[in-house]
Amino acid sequence: MSKPVLKYSTQKYIEKIDTEIRNILGDEIPILSKLKDYTVESGGKRVRSILVCLLAELYGELEDDIFTLAAVIEIIHAASLLHDDVLDNSLTRRGKPSGKEIFGSKEVILGGDYMLACAIRKLNDYENPALMDVFTRVIRDLSISELVQMEYANNSDITLDIYYKIIYGKTASLFQTACEAVAIYTQKSKVEIEAIGNFGKNLGLLFQIRDDYLDYFNNTLLNKSAFQDFENGYYTYPVLIVREKGIPEVSKRIENLFNLKHSDRTEKNVHKDILKILNENNAQDLTRERINELFSLISEQLNSFPQSDYKNKIERQIENLMNF
Numbered sequence: 001m002s003k004p005v006l007k008y009s010t011q012k013y014i015e016k017i018d019t020e021i022r023n024i025l026g027d028e029i030p031i032l033s034k035l036k037d038y039t040v041e042s043g044g045k046r047v048r049s050i051l052v053c054l055l056a057e058l059y060g061e062l063e064d065d066i067f068t069l070a071a072v073i074e075i076i077h078a079a080s081l082l083h084d085d086v087l088d089n090s091l092t093r094r095g096k097p098s099g100k101e102i103f104g105s106k107e108v109i110l111g112g113d114y115m116l117a118c119a120i121r122k123l124n125d126y127e128n129p130a131l132m133d134v135f136t137r138v139i140r141d142l143s144i145s146e147l148v149q150m151e152y153a154n155n156s157d158i159t160l161d162i163y164y165k166i167i168y169g170k171t172a173s174l175f176q177t178a179c180e181a182v183a184i185y186t187q188k189s190k191v192e193i194e195a196i197g198n199f200g201k202n203l204g205l206l207f208q209i210r211d212d213y214l215d216y217f218n219n220t221l222l223n224k225s226a227f228q229d230f231e232n233g234y235y236t237y238p239v240l241i242v243r244e245k246g247i248p249e250v251s252k253r254i255e256n257l258f259n260l261k262h263s264d265r266t267e268k269n270v271h272k273d274i275l276k277i278l279n280e281n282n283a284q285d286l287t288r289e290r291i292n293e294l295f296s297l298i299s300e301q302l303n304s305f306p307q308s309d310y311k312n313k314i315e316r317q318i319e320n321l322m323n324f
Contacts, residue, residue: 145169172204
């Protein structure tokens with residue numbers, strides 16, 4: 001595979017996206033200005049917004065408006081994380097103090113709402129109902145998934161189907177929207193928009209299930225503490241795939257651990273207990289198997305993309321996700 005000669009480096013993408021984020025969020029009052037700085041400086045890998053840029057390059061239309069779309073995606077994602085930190089009572093985010101810890105719960109909730117409003121307001125500039133539709137859909141999906149996740153926290157009635165609905169709304173829908181937005185902006189057909197949206201959705205599912213895997217089995221690749229999903233009472237793929245075996249004794253042991261008080265679920269010996277159950281029931285291999293299935297599906301979908309250096313770059317970014 002040839003080394004791509006790209007118009008911009010990944011770092012240049014990030015710089016241009018961050019400039020757009022600052023422009024969109026503005027400086028209404030001091031607290032909002034500080035939240036804007038926090039959003040830009042807390043960074044992250046900008047996976048979704050960089051995907052927007054690479055797809056635009058792939059279609060030969062990397063214009064300033066694309067960086068604005070990428071920034072809107074990043075703002076919506078950042079706002080959802082601010083809200084998540086309040087809901088999960090998170091003290092840290094990416095190894096640093098969370099927005100909740102720095103600014104306070106009420107402040108980040110309202111600040112997150114402000115960010116979403118700024119993003120939607122900016123979308124009005126495109127005067128494109130189809131773009132507005134996919135972005136308002138993803139905000140709705142994010143809200144619904146959080147409500148469903150809250151409903152099923154510490155709830156043994158959760159199923160894999162419900163889990164997939166949650167991770168679609170909280171993760172996959174934003175990847176799907178990132179891809180669809182580029183296709184809409186570049187005036188692709190409805191068939192092409194749907195195809196690239198499905199690619200984004202599957203990439204988002206892979207991204208989230210990989211995250212769930214790392215939370216239990218390889219936390220060194222995450223910028224957060226291990227066992228956070230378990231501590232918050234969230235049944236994720238490694239746990240649910242073990243329960244799917246239908247062994248009553250195993251399911252009961254899992255349920256007993258999830259029914260412990262939150263303070264007890266943070267204890268290292270309890271972490272060892274849940275990990276022991278998962279390891280005894282092949283959770284690592286079963287979860288990897290599902291991730292590999294999604295990777296194969298995504299690779300097939302990528303074959304329909306135009307051949308170019310940008311396609312190669314997207315492939316490499318996705319292959320990097322499989323190094324865990």
